[in-house]
Amino acid sequence: MIRDHVILGGLVAMVLAPTLGIRGSLLFWVGTVFVDVDHYLRFLFVGKGKTLGLKPMFAFFERSFQARHHKDFLVLDLFHTAEFLILISLFIFFAAPFLLPVLWGIYFHKLVDFFHLLRHRALTKRAHSFIEYYLRKKQIEARGGNPDALNTKIFQGNV
């Protein structure tokens, strides 16, 4: 997935270069790629920071993707949440308008993710806001499930 963003984002950045300028399209590209940094944060969080390497991280996300239809499956990725999008949008609009191309890149990333998740019937597998995450976690727990335990199992390769 990150590879798709690097490549697709790079292509669109090139197409936009006449409009955004070289600096602007570079910022756009940084925006599209930066969003997925939160995946590494989830990897650190689930693994309690004990494993740091990129190879185990990609293996973890492959297993996580395979487990996406499990009834207890629920994940939250910080930079993919509505709350983060609102905050970064407000910040850039009002405090750092020179970073607007970064924001277009972030929106473009969300658009690419939308189609990717749709194609894999996974649109609802990742919570899209902290509130949604909280409510859904409560629901899963109410029927005896445990998303955290499932994520730990995925991390350990036991799923």
Ligand SMILES: [Zn+2]
């Ligand atoms: Zn993403």
